[in-house]
Amino acid sequence: MSLAGTDVTAVVREVQVTLDATDPRALAGFWRAVLGYADDEPPAGFDTWEAALEAWGVPPEERGRAWALHDPTGSGPRLFFQRVPEAKTTKNRVHLDVRAAPGLSGEARMAALEAECERLVALGGSRLRRVEADGADEGIIVMADPEGNEFCLD
Structure with a gap:
């Protein structure tokens, strides 16, 4: 793809890296230890993610479908882990x-x-x-x- 002759204004964007997983929280635990990252905090007004999900009416079987980590220094990208039904194949x-x-x-x-x-x-x-x-x-x-x-x- 060529952008020659095109008026393109560059905008710096923040990125998030998303990883598909069968067990998002467990995989996040591995990467937390690898990178020294921290779990994302629960939303304001909640002491835990479990309390937030309960208040929002998320069924218990759906509560492990995602997890997120962030660089506590603010320099690295956020990592988001999402449950998918299939295992990695390639x-x-x-x-x-x-x-x-x-x-x-x-x-x-x-x-x-x-x-x-x-x-x-x-x-x-x-x-x-x-x-x-x-x-x-x-x-x-x-x-x-x-x-x-x-x-x-x-």
């Missing part, structure tokens, strides 16, 4: 790169990535493969969250 076309070794290179970088990989496996993630540096790019570790969504330790 490779992600979009994935997260978790910056676990910024500023490091060589063996120090890979050692930091390996340490973070061990921590995330203990939380329920899966190691898929290690990709070695090739001269143009530094090495990474490809992982999957508990529901199979791929991400990279970078």
